[in-house]
Amino acid sequence: xxxxxxxxxxxxxxxxxxxxxxxxxxxxxxxxxxxxxxxxxxxxxxxxxxxxxxxxxxxxxxxxxxxxxxxxxxxxxxxxxxxxxxxxxxxxxxxxxxxxxxxxxxxxxxxxxxxxxxxxxxxxxxxxxxxxxxxxxxxxxxxxxxxxxxxxxxxxxxxxxxxxxxxxxxxxxxxxxxxxxxxxxxxxxxxxxxxxxxxx
Amino acid sequence: xxxxxxxxxxxxxxxxxxxxxxxxxxxxxxxxxxxxxxxxxxxxxxxxxxxxxxxxxxxxxxxxxxxxxxxxxxxxxxxxxxxxxxxxxxxxxxxxxxxxxxxxxxxxxxxxxxxxxxxxxxxxxxxxxxxxxxxxxxxxxxxxxxxxxxxxxxxxxxxxxxxxxxxxxxxxxxxxxxxxxxxxxxxxxxxxxxxxxxxxxxxxxxxxxxxxxxxxxxxxxxxxxxxxxxxxxxxxxxxxxxxxxxxxxxxxxxxxxxxxxxxxxx
Numbered sequence: 001x002x003x004x005x006x007x008x009x010x011x012x013x014x015x016x017x018x019x020x021x022x023x024x025x026x027x028x029x030x031x032x033x034x035x036x037x038x039x040x041x042x043x044x045x046x047x048x049x050x051x052x053x054x055x056x057x058x059x060x061x062x063x064x065x066x067x068x069x070x071x072x073x074x075x076x077x078x079x080x081x082x083x084x085x086x087x088x089x090x091x092x093x094x095x096x097x098x099x100x101x102x103x104x105x106x107x108x109x110x111x112x113x114x115x116x117x118x119x120x121x122x123x124x125x126x127x128x129x130x131x132x133x134x135x136x137x138x139x140x141x142x143x144x145x146x147x148x149x150x151x152x153x154x155x156x157x158x159x160x161x162x163x164x165x166x167x168x169x170x171x172x173x174x175x176x177x178x179x180x181x182x183x184x185x186x187x188x189x190x191x192x193x194x195x196x197x198x199x200x
Numbered sequence: 201x202x203x204x205x206x207x208x209x210x211x212x213x214x215x216x217x218x219x220x221x222x223x224x225x226x227x228x229x230x231x232x233x234x235x236x237x238x239x240x241x242x243x244x245x246x247x248x249x250x251x252x253x254x255x256x257x258x259x260x261x262x263x264x265x266x267x268x269x270x271x272x273x274x275x276x277x278x279x280x281x282x283x284x285x286x287x288x289x290x291x292x293x294x295x296x297x298x299x300x301x302x303x304x305x306x307x308x309x310x311x312x313x314x315x316x317x318x319x320x321x322x323x324x325x326x327x328x329x330x331x332x333x334x335x336x337x338x339x340x341x342x343x344x345x346x347x348x349x350x351x352x353x354x355x356x357x358x359x360x361x362x363x364x365x366x367x368x369x370x371x372x373x374x375x376x377x378x379x380x381x382x383x384x385x386x387x388x389x390x391x392x393x394x395x396x397x398x399x400x401x402x403x404x405x406x407x408x409x410x411x412x413x414x415x416x417x418x419x420x421x422x423x424x425x426x427x428x429x430x431x432x433x434x435x436x437x438x439x440x441x442x443x444x445x446x447x448x449x450x451x452x453x454x455x456x457x458x459x460x461x462x463x464x465x466x
Contacts, residue, residue: 111356113308116317120324120355127321130308135219164355168328175329178220182305187217189257190250 072160075115075122079157082108086150099140105149106133121162121170126154126183128171135180148177204233206338207431207446208245210466211238214337215330216250222447229445229466235336237442241434242434243334248366248427249351251327255353255361258323262359267305267316299338316415327353327361329357343437347375347423354416369425380413380429380436386459387414390432393458402451406432 002159082105089101110129116123141149156162162170171181171182209251218323257419260270286462307318319407335341346370354362368374380387391410394403409428412419426433431448436454444463452463 050334050400067385107227110310112306113314116321120321123317124321125327127308127318128325129319131306131322134306168325172329178344182218182326184219184320185221185305186254186326187220190212190216190253 021132071115075118078112083154119161120164121167125170131175131183132179143178201440203235204445205442206238208242208436209247209447210445211242212250225336225466237340237342238338239343255363259360261316262418265316266312268312347372372425381417389458393454
């Protein structure tokens with residue numbers, strides 16, 4: 001079963017839920033302990049200072065009515081496929097096979113970008129991943145890079161409406177692993193700045 | 201081994217020209233020196249100049265929602281200036297080329313609007329990340345400017361970038377004024393290094409600002425004078441055991457030499 005699969009109920013004990021310091025106002029859930037068991041409904045219960053809260057899984061939260069998938073539902077589906085492919089790549093001990101899974105993720109980025117109205121954090125992460133792959137010119141991701149891309153996309157799937165600030169933090173994490181996340185032609189644009197031209 | 205006093209152009213190459221030979225050269229140059237010093241004046245000039253230019257591009261993309269229109273707008277801005285055949289015009293042309301020709305842009309999306317959004321997001325990300333890196337690229341940040349507040353660029357509710365403040369505080373004398381006044385002989389030498397008959401507005405403003413400091417030392421040095429001093433500030437404040445690291449040797453070279461200092465290219 002993939003990491004992003006449904007049908008898993010997790011009991012998570014937390015020291016307390018805290019509201020994140022961002023405009024999304026979502027709750028941070030720290031998965032300090034989990035004992036997965038198969039059930040029919042995706043549900044997480046959280047104990048916090050004696051009270052038990054029910055946390056709704058992301059797929060349940062954005063459950064789409066039949067025949068009318070919303071933007072976010074479609075985006076979540078695509079993110080799930082991407083996360084599954086990355087998980088397969090992580091599991092594979094054959095570098096070529098792993099890279100083939102990663103290539104599928106790369107090909108999904110334009111489709112994901114079409115759902116950027118989900119939020120600027122979403123848009124900025126997908127866009128940066130696209131430029132990161134472009135700048136690699138086909139070179140496969142290193143293990144470290146694969147792990148960070150996988151983690152960032154899983155986080156994005158769990159919280160698709162990330163703010164721009166949160167998105168940029170994830171982009172900085174990609175950059176820290178040596179991924180070059182900027183368009184290669186931005187530097188050329190700056191050459192057009194009158195001051196730059198005069199200074200040459 | 202001397203230290204490097206990092207000037208605005210090198211800061212720009214490192215922070216805003218990803219994946220270019222200029223960035224590689226600038227980064228490599230920093231490793232040649234034991235200490236690399238970034239004056240806050242460089243940060244101030246960088247924010248008000250190149251970073252502001254990128255913010256303008258970003259805002260134009262927000263407004264036009266078109267990569268093509270944005271480049272056309274930039275071309276129009278430059279039309280009539282000293283350089284007619286700009287690469288922006290070339291890029292504009294490239295964005296309208298017929299099928300079969302090489303595509304210039306590597307942004308996401310198939311339509312002009314999607315490409316515009318891809319570059320808008322890329323610019324937003326680069327502007328904010330580069331701001332956060334600015335104080336990390338050298339071994340030290342020096343010559344702090346108490347009259348200038350460094351505020352991170354932010355995206356407003358209208359989607360436009362806000363880069364204020366770009367100047368020092370208005371109702372305050374330039375914090376560099378006492379040090380500048382204390383060495384009139386250096387100011388004189390710097391002024392003499394600028395050709396009197398230079399037709400460049402930048403040179404004229406710099407000569408005027410230096411003259412004001414020399415002839416009227418008791419007058420308040422305001423933020424305009426500080427800004428007009430520009431390159432002269434680097435020559436004046438560069439430590440004796442350091443070289444000014446700049447891609448603009450044409451302007452910095454004579455100024456530095458006039459007071460026994462040196463400017464080097466990355």
